Amino acid sequence: MNSRIARFALSGYRMAGMAAYPFARPYLSYRAAKGKEDKQRRLERFGYSSAERPRGPLVWFHAASVGETLALIPLIREIRKRDIHVLLTTGTVTSADISRTRLGNDVIHQYVPLDIKICINRFLTYWAPDAAITAESEIWPVTMMELERRHIPQIRVNARISDRSFDRWKRYSDFAEALFSKLALVVVQSDVDAERFRDLGSWPVITSGNLKGDTDPPPCDQAQLDIYKREIGNRKTWAAISTFDGEEKAAATVHAAIKSRNGQLTIIVPRHPERADEIEAMLNGMNLKVARRSRNDVITPETDIFLGDSIGEMGLYLRLTELAFVGRSLMAEGGQNPLEPAMLGCAVLSGAHVQNFREAYQKLLRSGAGRIIRDVEMLAKAVHYLLANDNERYKMIDAGGRVIQDMRGALSLTLKALEPYINPLTVSAKLQPRSAVG
Incomplete structure (x- = not known):
C-alpha cells in the first residue's frame, strides 16, 4: 500500500x-x-x-x-x-x-x-x-x-x-x-x-x-467495608477480579476444590457486571451459595461466593482480601491492570495471556510480587498454598508495594x-x- x-x-x-x-x-x-x-x-x-x-x-x-x-x-x-x-x-x-x-x-x-x-x-x-x-x-x-x-x-x-x-x-x-x-x-x-x-x-x-503507577488507590465506602469485614470474620478470602467468560467458572472450580481445606470465601468481580444473572445461575448450578453486592446480600458463614456485581467498587472488593487473580488472562487474552491489587496490598496471580500489560507484569514477576498460572489446576494449587502460607503471601504483598513505589x-x-x-x-x-x- x-x-x-x-x-x-x-x-x-x-x-x-x-x-x-x-x-x-x-x-x-x-x-x-x-x-x-x-x-x-x-x-x-x-x-x-x-x-x-x-x-x-x-x-x-x-x-x-x-x-x-x-x-x-x-x-x-x-x-x-x-x-x-x-x-x-x-x-x-x-x-x-x-x-x-x-x-x-x-x-x-x-x-x-x-x-x-x-x-x-x-x-x-x-x-x-x-x-x-x-x-x-x-x-x-x-x-x-x-x-x-x-x-x-x-x-x-x-x-x-x-x-x-x-x-x-x-x-x-x-x-x-x-x-x-x-x-x-x-x-x-x-x-x-x-x-x-x-x-x-x-x-x-x-x-x-505507566501513569497507572501514579494513580491513587481506588476508594471505597469505609462503613460498608467494615460491615463486610464483620460478616466475613476470620474466614480466609481470595478474589478473582476483572473476569471474563469462563474465568468465573474457573474461580468457582477452584473454590470447590479447596473449600474443605481452607473454608475460604471466594470473591468474584466480573469485568462486565451485566453478566451477573448468568454467572449466578452457573454458580447455583454448582451448588454454591451466592451473595450479591447489588442486592446487599448478607455474607453468612455458609456463603461460598461473594459476587461483586457493582460498578466502581473495586476498592471495596480488593480491601476484603490479600490475594487476587486478575482476569482476561486465563480464558481470554490481553490481561487487565494488575497494579490496583498490588497497590492495595494483594499478592497477584494471573493467567499467561497478559500482553496488553506486559511491562507491569514483568516488574511484578521479577520482584516476586506476582505469579503466572497456566490452568485451573495450577490456580487451585497457588490459591491454596498462598492462603495457607502467610509468610509467602506477605512477601508477595511487600514486593508489590515496592514495585508500585518504583513505578511512580x-x-x-x-x-x-x-x-x-x-x-x-x-x-x-x-x-x-x-x-x-x-
Whole structure:
C-alpha cells in the first residue's frame, strides 16, 4: 500500500461512515437497551452538546475504558490546577460513572461522538478544544483527520501498542503512517512502545512509564467495608477480579476444590457486571451459595461466593482480601491492570495471556510480587498454598508495594513533555475571567 492508496483508504473510511450514519440511531438504541449506552444522553454520541462550553482555554481528554479513565485522572487534576478547562469524553457508561465519582464537577463530561464526519465536526465546532489528549491505544481516523484540518494538536499519553495491533498496523504501513504521523506528540509507557510508535510514523516519541503507577488507590465506602469485614470474620478470602467468560467458572472450580481445606470465601468481580444473572445461575448450578453486592446480600458463614456485581467498587472488593487473580488472562487474552491489587496490598496471580500489560507484569514477576498460572489446576494449587502460607503471601504483598513505589514518576515526566502545549494555555487561562465548569 503506497501513500496514494493510503489516502484513498482514509477517504473510503470517511465515506463509509457517512453511509452508516442513518443506521447509527437504531444501533445506539439497541446498545442502550442492553445497558451499554446512556439512554438519556445518546445525542452526545452524534456530537450534540449537553453542557455549556466555558470561556477560556479548554483541553479535550478522551479515555475509552475504565482503566484509561483512571490513568488520566492525576493528569487531568494537574491540568485543572492551571485553571485550564477540561472536557473529558468516555466511551462506556462505566467510565462515565468513574468520571462522576472521582472528578465530579471539576471536568465537563460528555460521551465521545461517533467517528463519523458530521458528528465529529458538530462536536469540534461547539467545543473548539485547544488540544486533544487521548490515552493508550485507540485510533479513530476521521477524528484524527478533522483535528489536523483544524490545526488542533493531538497528543497520545500513556501510550502502548499490543503485539497484535502492531503486527496489524505494520501490514498496512502506509495507512498507519498516514494516521500516526498526525500525532503532535506521543508519550509512551515503555521503550518497546516507543520503538513501535516510531516505526509506525509518530514523532516525537517520549518514554514516561505507566501513569497507572501514579494513580491513587481506588476508594471505597469505609462503613460498608467494615460491615463486610464483620460478616466475613476470620474466614480466609481470595478474589478473582476483572473476569471474563469462563474465568468465573474457573474461580468457582477452584473454590470447590479447596473449600474443605481452607473454608475460604471466594470473591468474584466480573469485568462486565451485566453478566451477573448468568454467572449466578452457573454458580447455583454448582451448588454454591451466592451473595450479591447489588442486592446487599448478607455474607453468612455458609456463603461460598461473594459476587461483586457493582460498578466502581473495586476498592471495596480488593480491601476484603490479600490475594487476587486478575482476569482476561486465563480464558481470554490481553490481561487487565494488575497494579490496583498490588497497590492495595494483594499478592497477584494471573493467567499467561497478559500482553496488553506486559511491562507491569514483568516488574511484578521479577520482584516476586506476582505469579503466572497456566490452568485451573495450577490456580487451585497457588490459591491454596498462598492462603495457607502467610509468610509467602506477605512477601508477595511487600514486593508489590515496592514495585508500585518504583513505578511512580510517569506523571511528572508526562507533564514535562506536555509543557510546550500546556504552558501557553496556562498563561491564557490567567488572562481570562473566571467561569464555572459544568
